[in-house]
Amino acid sequence: MGHSRILVIDDEPEIRNTIADILGMDGHDVQTAQDGKDGLERIGRSPFDLILSDMRMPEMDGQTLYEHLRHEHPQALKRIAFITGQAHDLKFGVFLRDTGAPVLGKPFTMHQLRQLVDQMRSTLMSEGSATNEEGMQTARETEYKRFMAIYSGNSGQ
Secondary structure (H helix, E strand, O other): OOOOEEEEEOOOHHHHHHHHHHHHHOOOEEEEEOOHHHHHHHHHHOOOOEEEEOOOOOOOOHHHHHHHHHHHOHHHHHHEEEEEOOOOOHHHHHHHHHHOOOEEEOOOOHHHHHHHHHHHHHHHHHHHHHHHHHHHHHHHHHHHHHHHHHHHHHHOO
16 A cells, blocks of 8 residues: 555644654655644645544534535545544544544554554545446446447448
8 A cells, every 4th residue: 555645633732743753654644733723724725545633622623623524525524533532522422423433542552543544544445446346347338338339230230
């Protein structure tokens, strides 16, 4: 697998920079944002392969970011994961469960972070492969129908 463009959104500079450093050492192109508002602006300027977002942040929290993405950039929804210490908090727990987005609880290890990124990349690649295979099948069917239309037209002459 190649390397990914990853956006890390967290209001805590130490966490944000540590995640960026770890993933950068793995060869990923990592950008950071200090809150959901900053992250949403960056997503609007350029798409990312993966988005790792904290839940509890000033200005715009992870849940509000997700709702904005749902309306403005729905393709990003399958690319987001939440890194949070609030996975079991009543306010966020139900939301996280309902989104089905991957969640990495704080504190986490470097291995757990890398595992999350690898799993998300694998899922996206397999979904992309399935989409490509479906597209190829549709193209083959279209080509076959075109051939049959020509063949049928020619056989009547």
